[in-house]
Amino acid sequence: MSHTSRVTRELWTAVDDYIDGLFVPPDAALDAALADARAAGLPPINVAPNQGKLLMLLAKAVGARRILEIGTLAGYSTIWLARALPADGVVITLEADPRHAEVARANLARAGCGNVEVRLGDAAETLPTLEDEAPFDLVFIDADKEGYPTYFDWSMRLSRPGTLIVADNVIRAGGVVDPDTDDARVLGVRRFNELVAADPRVSATAVQTVGSKGHDGFTLAVVRET
Ligand code: SAH
Ligand code: DHB
Numbered sequence: 095m096s097h098t099s100r101v102t103r104e105l106w107t108a109v110d111d112y113i114d115g116l117f118v119p120p121d122a123a124l125d126a127a128l129a130d131a132r133a134a135g136l137p138p139i140n141v142a143p144n145q146g147k148l149l150m151l152l153a154k155a156v157g158a159r160r161i162l163e164i165g166t167l168a169g170y171s172t173i174w175l176a177r178a179l180p181a182d183g184v185v186i187t188l189e190a191d192p193r194h195a196e197v198a199r200a201n202l203a204r205a206g207c208g209n210v211e212v213r214l215g216d217a218a219e220t221l222p223t224l225e226d227e228a229p230f231d232l233v234f235i236d237a238d239k240e241g242y243p244t245y246f247d248w249s250m251r252l253s254r255p256g257t258l259i260v261a262d263n264v265i266r267a268g269g270v271v272d273p274d275t276d277d278a279r280v281l282g283v284r285r286f287n288e289l290v291a292a293d294p295r296v297s298a299t300a301v302q303t304v305g306s307k308g309h310d311g312f313t314l315a316v317v318r319e320t
């Protein structure tokens with residue numbers, strides 16, 4: 095981010111606006127979710143609209159019926175994921191902050207997402223309670239970056255062959271290639287990427303992204319069939 099000029103950021107945002115103008119029409123429930131998150135003073139660290147739609151399309155593409163999200167915030171990404179589900183599908187989303195969970199529950203109710211359960215608590219503690227509700231078809235990792243290595247471990251335990259694991263914020267404006275970084279969040283996602291890359295149980299890649307949320311990226315991993 096610090097190496098990126100204002101003009102460059104403006105261009106990325108203009109292109110995101112162009113993409114949204116084509117592919118992501120205004121949506122009352124999603125727009126209200128962002129407005130209420132802002133009004134409640136929550137940080138604007140939701141996925142971008144086109145990224146939310148990407149999550150929905152990925153969930154549809156894998157035919158997800160059971161989705162696990164780690165890091166709810168105001169439920170913006172959660173609404174996108176819930177919209178990919180068939181009538182009997184479910185999203186379980188984990189959130190540590192009670193204020194965030196409260197805003198999310200209201201946003202999800204207004205969006206008509208009756209198929210979402212917000213589980214309050216530190217994900218390191220709520221993940222081990224989900225074994226009876228596994229396997230999940232898609233896992234979206236987006237909570238505290240220091241926890242990503244642990245969240246990968248639990249994603250694998252709660253998966254089946256074919257499960258898609260998606261992780262947000264795995265590039266951190268290029269921080270992952272800074273050998274001198276002492277940022278615990280960058281170290282967390284870098285360790286996560288290394289763990290995923292070295293794990294023979296998954297086939298994985300990462301893609302960097304630029305846009306209204308800056309320069310970051312997603313890691314995608316599919317649990318192998320054999
Ligand atoms: N997925 C959301 C953004 C999530 S922001 C979206 O794109 O719309 C990250 C969220 O993770 C924050 O709400 C934060 O409170 C939550 N979080 C941070 N540490 C956590 C932990 N240990 N367990 C569960 N949630 C956590
Ligand atoms: C942060 C967290 C996110 O999930 C995100 O998409 C962007 C930033 C953060 O904690 O700074």
Ligand code: MG
Nearest residue numbers: 139236262263
């Ligand atoms: Mg994120």
